[in-house]
Amino acid sequence: MEDERMNRAPGSRKQLSLRCLSCREEYCSTDAGTCKECYEEASETEEELKSEIEDLKAKVAFLRLGSSPLDSHKRSSSIGFSDVVLVASDEFHSNPVSLLAHKAVLASRSPVFKAMLEIEMEESRSGTISISDVSYDALRAFVNYLYTAEACLDEQLACDLLVLAEKYEVKHLKMYCEKFLVSKLNGDNSVASYSFAHQYNANHLLQSALSMIIEDMDNLTKSEEYTHLVEKDPRLVVEIYEAYLSKQTNTAARSD
């Protein structure tokens, strides 16, 4: 026993290896990260940040009106005391469908609804707001977002909600949809996304799509979306080429 311990303990390689306080694995000095003090500080900071997240989540849950669309399929109107009706009409449904809502909530989330409801307009007199070119599902998701700040997005719904968010100036929802659509960008949809972003002033999505397009210029002219965009809005195509040229000039200037 004594011999065994003696053999293991005083090896010269052991002295160079350290044990990580986080993963508990051994490492050699070239793989060293932080000192003990910084590790302890970072651990405390992480705990504090996590606790702040818990507090903020509880605040969000408290401030939400009605049940979350992620929890159930109940509509915002389930909270009662509604004083306004939203009517969706699209070209595919002859019968308009309606949703109950609250003026105070709509006005607080959207300056456009606020103006409609505060000024003596048709909407404030009748207590009905007509929303055209929107499916019932998109309108329901839109209203739910105004009450809960949550939505179960897919790409189609994100586009529909972005259009509504732009129209009714709901900045928070617009950014939420943009972030989602940016996360779904790829070589196949970048041109269409770029065109869509331009149409609805979605600058974050526009810049991300543009960056993706000019990373892969060789394939640009081969896509159907490109041909379509040249016909529909050639100025937008010009902007792609200008951005590409500007990037090339910058790269060249940096390498000089």
Next chain:
Amino acid sequence: MEDERMNRAPGSRKQLSLRCLSCREEYCSTDAGTCKECYEEASETEEELKSEIEDLKAKVAFLRLGSSPLDSHKRSSSIGFSDVVLVASDEFHSNPVSLLAHKAVLASRSPVFKAMLEIEMEESRSGTISISDVSYDALRAFVNYLYTAEACLDEQLACDLLVLAEKYEVKHLKMYCEKFLVSKLNGDNSVASYSFAHQYNANHLLQSALSMIIEDMDNLTKSEEYTHLVEKDPRLVVEIYEAYLSKQTNTAARSD
């Protein structure tokens, strides 16, 4: 020059000292914290947590109704379209003062308001809810909290809001006040806080005050609050002694 460098570089002490990737200071191997990989992971985690906090703060700002009491002195009624009046009456003011509010918001935050407003009670018929034994300032802070999840607390206001939160079952506000009052606990107010917490079922505050009292049993009987509590509610004093005894028994068992 050459000589100087030679003198500094190959010293045996240098080989033992490492440079922290976080604070950039040198440290010796006994003060080592983490490996490089764990440091990088921790930095990424911190960035992610901070980004989540930003997202949650934006959500809170979006979900808030009306302006925050921390930003301005505007009342919740500034958002318009109110459909209910809250009337505060306390013993010091003969003229009751009133605040405009929204049934949907009150009902969503408090099951007590919900029941009052949904069932055919006096309140739902008249559109007026009387709140007794409350100052106008406390009622205003209470209603603001229901709209914004924010309040500028001092100890008096935290107590007033805790009483209202208990009465109207607004759990989130109650916990918010309890946390604030726990942070203000000290040797002078622990007995009074303990008694107050018991009266309003504030269990988090109760346990914290009790822990503080039994840490300093020598001074317990010397305080005025103690004499007052023995007269007012001796059973509560018995609970202090029972907790103290139980702690002593546990400590003794652990040291055996």
